[in-house]
Amino acid sequence: MPDARSAYAELLTRSKKRSVFGSLGSLLGWDQRTYMPKAGSAHRSDQLALVAGMSHEMATDPRIGELLAIAEASDLVNDPLSDAAVNLREWRRGYDQATKLPQALVEALSRTSSKAYDVWVEARKANDFAAFRPFLEEMVKLCREKADALGWKEQRYDALLDLYEPDAKTREVQALFEPLQRELAGLIRRIVATGKRAEPGILENDYPVAVQETFCAESARAIGFDFDAGRLDVTTHPFCSTIGPGDVRLTTRYDPRCAWSALYGTLHEAGHGLYNQGLDPEHRGTPRGASVSLGIHESQSRMWENLVGRSRAFWQFFLPRAQAAFPVLKGKSLDAMVFAANESKPSLIRVEADEAxxxxxxxxxxxxxIDLIEGRLQPADVPGAWKSTMKELLGVDVPDDRRGCLQDVHWSGASFGYFPTYALGNLYASQFLEQAKSEIGDLDPMFAKGEFRPLLDWLRLKIHRPGKTRRAGPLCQHLTGKPLSHQPLMRHLNAKLGALYNL
Amino acid sequence: MPDARSAYAELLTRSKKRSVFGSLGSLLGWDQRTYMPKAGSAHRSDQLALVAGMSHEMATDPRIGELLAIAEASDLVNDPLSDAAVNLREWRRGYDQATKLPQALVEALSRTSSKAYDVWVEARKANDFAAFRPFLEEMVKLCREKADALGWKEQRYDALLDLYEPDAKTREVQALFEPLQRELAGLIRRIVATGKRAEPGILENDYPVAVQETFCAESARAIGFDFDAGRLDVTTHPFCSTIGPGDVRLTTRYDPRCAWSALYGTLHEAGHGLYNQGLDPEHRGTPRGASVSLGIHESQSRMWENLVGRSRAFWQFFLPRAQAAFPVLKGKSLDAMVFAANESKPSLIRVEADEAxxxxxxxxxxxxxIDLIEGRLQPADVPGAWKSTMKELLGVDVPDDRRGCLQDVHWSGASFGYFPTYALGNLYASQFLEQAKSEIGDLDPMFAKGEFRPLLDWLRLKIHRPGKTRRAGPLCQHLTGKPLSHQPLMRHLNAKLGALYNL
Structure with a gap:
């Protein structure tokens, strides 16, 4: 058996190899959603399945367990913030997770996801929940089994949440969301009562796609995205994919009647991209050089999309540029533009919803x-629960399942536990930005001059470069001196929307 | 130990897995040359090296040798044209080849290629043969070692030629090229003596790139390329890459002053693409569902590019379309267009040379x-040998090495043995097309109406679908009743160029 240092060295080599190997899957996925011809999909599934299977094999090699045990019993872990301790902590997590899942369950999840996705696409198109129901039932069943295989203490959903947001607990997230929901509901009620609407001609008009493409790329470049180490392409569902260091790819989609979904989609994905471009290249292929969690990743995308990209200061800089690109914006005031970029109203579709x-x-x-996973809600009752909860939370009547419980892809892909990270990202973003401002000073005058570098440098130093040194909760405590709270986000929304709606 | 049928079944499974795994490398390579951002190249090298290393591991697994021995000793090989016998024959070839090369040599070749490529790019730019010479020397040395490791009987070059054109012998190719060279030299002398030139305004004019893109794609579609199962993109060096069944990708390059290099590049790559789209999907991932050799592959690209695409009948159909796309062609006659597409003159650069x-x-x-590999020519003497041979064969003075012995990428990549397959492709193409015409009837009236399907169907049936059932030589004998000869190509060139130049 090797000594602790040799064991650690071998683990490093294996980690880097697994990372390069896994990045084959990233390219397969990116290509599948951008340029792959449609008849290539069967072979693409074979490629993805092979890479996934071999990745799982590499990740569960018993040798990793042996090496971990040796290294963990040494002084390598004395300083929990050292590179070695961080890597060992995260390798242990990954190894335990991967080895806890029985091969049969992994395969069943992959097989069912593949089918469920196709069924979901058709079911959504046809507004046919009944067609999707058996797959949702199977998915819930398999995800319950998955949670039990992974293990949990307080409640089953914890095990799934932990996959996407390590160490997060359902109870704690509920405690964050409860006041957030209450305060948001009040804010939104007051907004709706004003009846105020964006000036016509901004949100909908003629926005030539070719001009949008250039404008979006320039906007991403303006906030710091490096196009020598990345790309921007077109897809149905925008995403950011990192193929490797120096190769971070954004996608967006263009609507010739509205330039803003493409712009904000680009800023959002560029926020993810800036995080990935900012990871420490010296530690690539190891946890120390990887992002913290989905919630922290989303904090970066939401920060650039919403906190920066919808600010008045941002538009002070960008409006003249947008007016030069799109003649239909000539004569529109800064006030009108900022209001349009922040118009808030209850709606049916998550991905089109405003910041609040x-x-x-x-x-x-x-x-x-949670109710599905804990067995308190049956899949058959999801459409009804969706409708009543939409009414309760947003005051909206859901006309059909297509625009209700069938709108999102996540459940067809077994991604229970993923959704909350989106809102956690909003909370982290606001709390981080408050902190950045308290350290750097007022950022708005900088944004108004197109200077986004001071904020990016702060994010690079505090969040991007340290990689997984700290998990999300400790990182937040370390950076802001406080645990995550709903208050910074509410302060931000109350201030901005309060001013725009004269509340 | 398994019985013969189980052994064969396991070999099938392994072959398909290796094929899917190898196709990861195809996507990496395609992406590298089309969309990869430049800072992604270091990680891309890591990905390619990992896939190459793991592919080699899979291909040399001793288990394959054991399984082959069992299956080969059974009645599975009784009928040499049966699927099983064909697959076993080719797996044996691949396994023996892969296991004959020492790991150290494989790595040295890969390492040196990587460096030599970079050096070659710069050396060509700077017209600096001295900079490339040590790498050429190392490459020749390594390729001689490679030939010796693979084994040969008559001469060392046979072992390298066989890598690209299985079973081909240097002596036989020399016997084909000798009369070809003599007869071509005579034809070209007579052409040069006429002093006849293409009508101005066709070869060089304004050809907007966006229009070329549409025109090239429509041309590829017209000859049968399926865009549901393929793509056409832009690169510096055109190529055809098959990612998998249903996913065949062509590239070309556009010159705004000349539409024809893009068009003929597209037709050439589409010829390769049609072959790959025509392979038997039932046998994908096995030799029975793969192409025969580089020479046979090139016969397909050259057939569509030259024999079809430069024919008078082709232009009867395409000229009105080209005139609709490119206003500068209005008023140009069919005679003038056909002449321009076939203009023949000795020149310096291979990839820009005409059909003859x-x-x-x-x-x-x-x-x-051959002289380099047999040790009769020293790398240091290549520039001189290049110049004197160009003078001898084409009557051309080579002004510098950039346009001489530094023009091609092949030697930097250790691809000694590859070049002859290009000319073999021309010979096979002419011999196959003569045969197709003798079976189908006169194809020209069909081409003139845009009916390319009868020829494609013949190629599909006779060449594409049978895959590797027969190697190149036996396939030619089987299809045309004769061994490969230089005569069909010379008959074709003498007839076409004789008419165009009034010889």
Whole structure:
């Protein structure tokens, strides 16, 4: 058996190899959603399945367990913030998770996801929940089994949440979401009561796609995205995919009648991209050089999309540029533009929701998911629960399942536990930005001049470069001196929307 | 130990897995040359090296040798044209090849290629043969070792040629090229003596790139390329890459002053693409469902590019379409267009050479390669040998090495043995097309109406669908009743160029 240092060295080599190998899957996925011809999909499934299977094999090699045991029993872990201790902590987590899941369950989840996705696409199109129901039932069953295989103490949903947001507990997230929901509901009620609407001609008009493409790329470049180490392409569902260091790819989609979904989609994905471009290249292929969690990742995308991209200061800089690109914006005032970029109204579709109401869409899904996983809600009753919860939280009547419980892809892919990270990201973003401002000073005059680098440098130093040194909770405590809270986000929304709606 | 049928079944499974795994490398390579951002190249090298290393591991697993021995000793090989016998024959070839090469040599070749490529790129730019010379020397040395490791009987070059054109012998290729060179030289001398030139305004004019893109894609579609199962993108060096069944990707490059290099590049790559789209999907991932050899592959690309795409009948159909796309062609006659598409003149650069002189560029490289590998020519003497052979074969003075012996990428990548397959492709193409016409009837009236399907169907049936059932030589004998000969190509060139130049 090797000594602790040799064991650690071998674990490093294996980690880097697994990382390069896993990145094959990233390229397969990116290509599948951008350029792959449609008849290539059967072979693509074979490629993805092979890479997934071999990745799982590499991740569960018993040799890893032996090496971990040796290294963990040494002084390598004395300083829990050292590179070695951080890597060992995260390798242990990954190894335990991977080895806890029986191969049969992994395969059943993968097989069912594949089918469920196809069924979901058709069911959504046809507004046919009955067609999707058996797959949702199977998914819930398999995810309950998965949670039990992974293990949990307080409640079953914890095990799934932990997959996407390590160490997060359902009870704690509920405690964050409860006041958030209450305060948001009040804010939104007051907004709705004003009846105030964006000036016509901004949100909908003629926005030539070719011009949007250039404008979006320039906007991403302006906030710091490096196009020598990345790309921007077109897809149906925007995403950010990292193929490797120096290769971070964004996608967005263009609507010739509205430039803003493409712009904010680009800023959002560029926020993810900036995080990945900012990871420490010296530690690539190891946890020390990887992002913290989905919630922290989302904090970066939401920060650039919403906190920066919808600010008045941002538009002070960008409006003249947007007016040069899109003649239809000539004569529109800064006030009108900022209001349009922040218009808030309860709506049916999560991905089209504004910055404030968005969080209630997440809280709805979080509540339903917990009830499904804990067995308190039957899949057959999801459409009804969706409708009543939408009414309760947003005051909206859901006309059909297509625009209700069939709108999201996540459940077809077994991603129970994923949704809450979106709202956690909003909370982290606000709390981080408050802290950044308290350290750097007022950022708005900088944004108004197109200077986004001071904020990016702060994020790089405090969040991107340290990688997984700290998990999300400790990172938040370390950076802001406080645990995560709903208050910074509410302060931000109350201030911005309060001013725009004269509340 | 398994019985013969179980052994064969396991070999099938392994073959399909290796094929899917290898196709990861195809996507990596395609992406590297189309969309990868430049800072992604270091990670891309890591990905490619990992896939290559793991592929080699899979291909040399001793278990394959054991299984082969069992299956080969059974009645599975009784009928040499049966699927099982074909697969076993080719697996044996691949396994023996892979296991004969020492790991150290494989790694040295890969390491040196990587460096040599970078050096070659710079050396070509700077017209600096001295910089490339040590790498050429190392490459020749390693390729001689490789040939010796693979084994040969008559001469060392046979072992390298066999890698690209299985069973081909240097002596036989020399016997084909000798009369080809003699007859071509005579034809080209007579052409040069006419002094006849293409009508101005066709070869060079304004050809907007966006229009070229549409025109090239429509041309590929017209000859049968399926865009539901493929793509056409832009690169510096056109190629065809098959990611998998249903996913065949072509690339070309556009010159705004000349539409024809993009068009013929597209037709050439589409010829490769049609072959790959025509392979039997039932046998995918096995030799029975794979292409025969580089020479046979090239016969398909050259057939569509030259024999079809430069024919008068092709232009009867395409000229009105080209005139609709490119206003500068209005008023140009069919005669003028056909002449321009076939203009023949000795030139310096292989990839820009016309259909007739092209073969002499290949013969030059073939002669130099043999002499290098057999030790009769020193790398230091290559520039001189290049110049004197160009003078001898094409009557051309080579002004510098950039346009001489530094023009091609092949030697930097250890691809000694590859060049002759280009000219073999021309020979096979002509012999196959003569046969197709003798079976189907006169194809020209069909081409003139845009009916390319009868030819494609013949190629599908006779060449694409049978996969590797027969190797190149036996396939040619089987289809045409004769061994490969230079005569069909010379008959074709003498007839076409004789008419165009009034010889």
């Amino acid at each position: 109401t968005y969080n209630l869409h997440i809280i709805l899904r979080f509540r339903l998911e | 002189t092209y073969n002499l560029h290949i013969i030059l490289r073939f002669r130099l390669e």
